[in-house]
Amino acid sequence: MSSTTIDPTPSRREPGGPAHAAGGSGRPAGLSTGPGPSFPRVLNAEFIKFRSLLSSVILLVATAAVIVGIGALASWGIGQALQSSGADPQRSAALAAQGDIAASAPGAGISFAQLILGSLAVLIISSEFTTGMARSTFTAVPRRIPAFVAKLIVVAVSAFVVTAVSLYISGLVAVPIFEQYGHTLDVSSDHYWRTLLINSAYVAAVAAIGLALGALLRNSAGGIMALVGLFFVLPIALQIIQGDVVKELRKYTPDSTLTPMTASQHFPDTLEAWQAALVLGAWVVIPLVLAGFLLKKRDV
């Protein structure tokens, strides 16, 4: 510890700064002497916090690896299937009935990506409560909601960008794989781009739900379990249970909204694309509003 005595000189303001530092008593009460936590500053701070954690970086890289890796594997598998079915007109027709199956191959890793990025979003806020960082965060931003919204933007935009870029790379990797099997994959069509962007927005929505769960539960394991429950356990449970009501409920789980939004045609027992978008929107907005309300109200 080199600097254990108080050295007033380096601690004082840089030249040109407000000259208040010399005498605290000279400052008028209740008047701040510099900028406060405006939203762009809070957003910048949350971005610094996000990128200065190794775990964020690792999970983003892992997401990209999973999307590209599983996309390549799926392209390879689907390419083989298409090639072998080429000789068989019946199977070929069956495959064609599922829409452009080749175009879906690059996005085969989405369900894993949503889990990783959803967990990352849970951790972004739950770790603040488990480590005590929340006290620092909400001391700097005592209105709290701006910090919460900034976290939402940072995590949702990161999820969207990483997913979109990874899907694009996954598509570029898939093209030569399909070519090997004599199939062309058009990664420049409007439909392909639309699907790519919807997939990315969907993953961003999952991240937003994760953030809300992390803020509500304030516990990393609990938040991730709730997310897994919502996206993996609930759909399986609803598949197992029989009945008309359950069959109807299946359409409204958040994970079942993706297919109707990206499909080139409407499948039976699914929502219309616009309905699915609304349902997913509700899954995002309701937990977020509840989390924001309680974040403002509860003690930190």
Add this chain to the structure above:
Amino acid sequence: MIEARGLTKVYGDKTAVAGVDFTVQPGRVTGFLGPNGAGKSTTMRMIMGLDRPTSGTVTVDGVPYARHAAPLRDVGALLDAKAVHTSRSAYNHLLAMAATHGIPKQRVLDVIEMTGLGEVARKKVGGFSLGMGQRLGIAAALLGDPRTVILDEPVNGLDPEGVVWVRNLVKYLASEGRTVFLSSHLMSEMAVTADHLIVIGRGRIIADAPIQDIITGKDRGRVRVRTDQAAELTRLLTADGATVDGATVDGQENELLEVTGLEPRRIARTALEHGVMIYELTPLRASLEEAYMELTKDEVEYHSLITTGDTAPAQAGGN
């Protein structure tokens, strides 16, 4: 200036802070002394807007903390050493805090230098010793060059050198006209650091006075009196007590009295004038530590057996 009015915090059926009123003045170091669990940290969290008071208000320079336009520039707080994400470096922690208020990077480097964190600033906070964590907390508190500084148990875990450093730092900050409010459960630490003392026990303010008054036990001077006519003397001294503020008479044994608030000379004169024989008259000069113990003896939440075993005979059989 920090002003608390009727500040109350109830958790479930437990009252952590019970309607406290106090004012922390600028330009001096105000100590916030109380045993563990007395309500110090809860009070400080309410000042910082982290815990919502059940009732009452607390303001800093006339405004609740959450309504300050640039809170970190007005108030800096070390609430506990662990208000940091353990996987982030000290530098990045301070940089993110600074970014919320547009505080330049140079100020971050300055507070790192000031608090002696230079060598470890780029390391993860998770690996910090308790003392390093405290230094980081103090660095964060000073980031906005605030006119009010609130430090909760700042010397916890610091080495002796660090303790002296904090002591000098808070005195220096107060000498600049800032409001300095620091808590501790150690009377000895307060004796050498604070100018003014607010003592809290079980959520209530027990004393709020200049440190000198509390050290000398000005209001609390006790005298042990032994007499065969305890009841008569009690009556007489109580009557005298009406002229002396806060005088009380405590009958402990049949013939042993502890008189508070009267000078020994006055007690002897009263006894002489009324023909009451006294055969012991002992002023009990409390050390600061004893004064604190006495102030809080009914307010400590968790008595240790050793402490109660030691103090009981000292009070009853001090002959």
